[in-house]
Amino acid sequence: MITITDIPLQAYLVVAAMLFCIGVWGLINSRNAVRVLMSIELMLNAVNLNMMAFSSYLDGAQVRGQVFAVFIITVAAAEAAVGLAILLSLYRNRDTVDMEQFNLLRW
Amino acid sequence: MSLALSTQLICFLLLSGALLLGALGVVLLPNVVYSAFLLGGVLLSMAGLYLLLNASFVAAAQVLVYVGAVNVLILFAIMLVNKRQPLRPMRVLLLRRLLSVGVCLGLLALLVQVALTTSWSVPGPPSIGEAAITRIGEHFFTDYLLPFEVASVLLLMAMIGAIVLARRDVLARDVVTGAPADQALLERQRPPLLPSQDGSSPSAPSP
Numbered sequence: 001m002i003t004i005t006d007i008p009l010q011a012y013l014v015v016a017a018m019l020f021c022i023g024v025w026g027l028i029n030s031r032n033a034v035r036v037l038m039s040i041e042l043m044l045n046a047v048n049l050n051m052m053a054f055s056s057y058l059d060g061a062q063v064r065g066q067v068f069a070v071f072i073i074t075v076a077a078a079e080a081a082v083g084l085a086i087l088l089s090l091y092r093n094r095d096t097v098d099m100e101q102f103n104l105l106r107w
Numbered sequence: 108m109s110l111a112l113s114t115q116l117i118c119f120l121l122l123s124g125a126l127l128l129g130a131l132g133v134v135l136l137p138n139v140v141y142s143a144f145l146l147g148g149v150l151l152s153m154a155g156l157y158l159l160l161n162a163s164f165v166a167a168a169q170v171l172v173y174v175g176a177v178n179v180l181i182l183f184a185i186m187l188v189n190k191r192q193p194l195r196p197m198r199v200l201l202l203r204r205l206l207s208v209g210v211c212l213g214l215l216a217l218l219v220q221v222a223l224t225t226s227w228s229v230p231g232p233p234s235i236g237e238a239a240i241t242r243i244g245e246h247f248f249t250d251y252l253l254p255f256e257v258a259s260v261l262l263l264m265a266m267i268g269a270i271v272l273a274r275r276d277v278l279a280r281d282v283v284t285g286a287p288a289d290q291a292l293l294e295r296q297r298p299p300l301l302p303s304q305d306g307s308s309p310s311a312p313s314p
Contacts, residue, residue: 006112007119009229010222012160015123017218019130021211026134028207031194034139034185038146041177042130045153048169056160058227060234067246069165073172074258078265080177084184085272091188092275098194 012053020046033090033097037083044076118159126152143185147178164240 019042026039048069055065091097110118129149133142150173157166197203235242247255 006115007159009227011119011123012156013222014219015126015156017215017222018127020218021215022127022130022134024214025207025211028210029204030134032139034181034188035134035142037184038133038142038181041146041173041181042133042149045150045173048165049153049156052157052160052162052165056162056234057229058231060161061232062246063162063235063239063242064246066162066165066239066243067251069162070168070243071254071258073165073168074262077172077177078261080180081265081269082272084180085269087184088187088273091190095190096192097188097190098192100195100197 009053009057012049016046016049016053019043019049031099033087033099033102034084036099037080037087040083041076041080044072044079048072115159118155122152122155122159125149126156139185140182140189143178143181146181147174150174150178161234161236161239163237164243 023039023042023046026042027036030036030039051065051069051072053065055063055069059065087097090102094101126149129145129152132145133149136142136145150169154166154169154174157163157169
């Protein structure tokens, strides 16, 4: 069993930051509502990668980051199910998936 | 995971490259079906990175939950709402894209700056490797027992909520004869909440 201090921790953090920023960009700019949900999944995965990197590098004995990652995966699954159900119901009412036309609550 | 350093490095570079390229594809590809399949690739590469980080249980959970459930759910949603419509052009779309690129690059610069300048206390305690699965089980049933149970209640609530939200209103009786309908496939016509924006009149009210 070798230690994993070979790849620096910062490499994982930078990759996670890039993934998070791609997710933010997609969240802002997507006009398809399904793609917005996919961008949210990307952001949640970026956070998970941070958790796992910290858990492996800084907390190797008590792997609490992995426990939190499992909870995040659970919440993400629930979020995806409810989000897609809302999307389906919205599609039946408005007959579109264009985010720019979901403006019922716009002032 | 006991691999040589060069193998680890090559795996890390390959997986991160696949991850970032796939994420860009998810966001940028015009066809949303390709985006969904690329999302599956992104999630699989993420599971590979978890394996590199000595987290085999979470990698398996990632493959099972994300690739097996969430991605399939997204594909089903795409098939259910797949309406090929030309999106209405917007006036300031290009300006908005450029502005958001600026904002995201600024956020990225901030995050990278924080990651690189903080003095992390590495190396921490030595990694326990494959014994992490046992440790996670101990955590779940001792000090994280309450969040574990709350997570199961949350999943139940999400399941019921998704069913309630996505359920169709069906007609209980046949419209013509008045007899009870024995199959729930007749969907009631619902008027849209607002008249559609291209000026056409809303559909006829439901019977």
